[in-house]
Amino acid sequence: MPDDAQKRFGLTAAEIAEYQRNGVLYPRPAISAAAAGDMLEKFEALEKKEGGRLSKRTNHKPHLLLTWLADLVRHPVILDQVESLLGPNLLCWASDFFSKSPDDGMRVTWHQDSTYWGLSRPDIVTAWVAFTPSTVQSGCLRVVPGSHLRDQLPHGDTFAADNMLSRGQEIQVKVDERDAVDAVLQPGQMSLHHVRLIHGSEPNRADHRRIGFAIRYLPTYVRQTSGIRDTAMLVRGEDSFGHFDPEPVPAADFHPDAVAFHAKSYDDTTRILYAGAAKRPS
Template sequence: MEGQEREPAGYRDQETTTQTGGRRASGMSTSMAGLRSSFAQQGFLSGLPVLGALELQAAREAFGKLEKEFGEYQLQAGTEKAVGKGVKSTPSTVSTMSISNTNWVMALAKHPRVLEPVRAILGPDVILLDSRFICKYPALSVGTSIGQVGNDITTFAKQSSALDNDEGNYGKARTGQQDKPGLPFVAWHQDMRYWGLAGGPVLSVWLAFDDSLKDNGALRVIPGSHCSGLLPHRLSPHSGNMLSVNQEIPEQLVKIDEAVLCPLLARADVYA
């Protein structure tokens, strides 16, 4: 995946980070007020540490048991078939698994280092809308291999009848696109477009179980694009798109030159 390799606001050099501290990008406040202000301006936070080494190991082992029980094929084949509900599903490049009712996943969603930034951004009264794994399994093409496995997507919303798009994720453009045709990728898209929600504020927490770097398809975002409203989407003409309905924003509508890479080492997360 090509793109400018600027460090996004909030990116933390994870090589030097511990649970008690670490280097932060210039201008990124350690306070929750600073996180909230940065999110409102940029539309995302990246590289905040969440899990300790033992917590990450436990999460990987739990996911490994799930994967062993159902297999990669079943996970790739679709959510309902993977959890054994008997709903017909066909193989595709989408590999999502609904896991909100799984105890260890719920514990991750309620982890204090997940909820503290969520509540700083959305307020104290939040609800969990959805949790799932999106797995980019290793794929081979012309001698190239890539892989990300066991990345947890958790989506929260403020429990309120009032809608305030200024505070929320009203459609920032994001991608995890690969540079090799046919390999798994996530096209440029805006989450709110296909969530069936009337508005925000909403955010997603992307927690890495494996390193997510440029070479294996790290997330890219367009800072500030959450302030521009929803852009038109279409069916992607490219094979390998992992989004639920093969949606994409045409690249001519995306300010790709403004994109920033959000590399993550395992245990850290992105709020977007």
């Protein structure tokens, strides 16, 4: 890890060792609570514009459509910490919101992120940034520390209506709930987790919404293995590999060029994520 990353917000040797041991770090600084509140307002305004709920299409890599999310995925406090884990040349491969309203019953079953992504190596980190309090009661992220050291495990698709995952996927091995811990976060904090970490979350039983933004980072040497040409945004360093077509930063929110690029990205990523699936999103 470069020395200058340590001088900014890079992780310490002890924190890196903890991540390597557990596959997760939390809570970590990301943005200020005030900035999280501002982004929450923008998110809820976007929901209102779309009829009260964010569409699956808009929630696919929304950093390609919205300048404030393009800024967030390139935030130096986040990138300094991710660089400590993945090195200096970083791509943002994906992003999406995870939003639960009180008593809406939505949950995330136990799974590994790597299951349907088609990426060549598990050197991938998710930064999960909280816009609202993410607590046990509101259905925070639950993780099984150390489970990232296992290989890719079999999953089954459920397509359950109350499951927030793309295919309602669920790991096909028994998870001992006693091994799980709760990644509690306050607005502006984030967790960092490994792509093979077993994790999930329970429904929101609080009196407030639980909203977080997941950003998927990978080093430039990782490639897409599906045979479909993939895209990613270079957010730090250089890309000497060219495994992904470069994604542009939007010039303005919903700029026509950004909308056109995003539409193709959505179609291509859908082909990757739903390869062999019994269903696809409408």
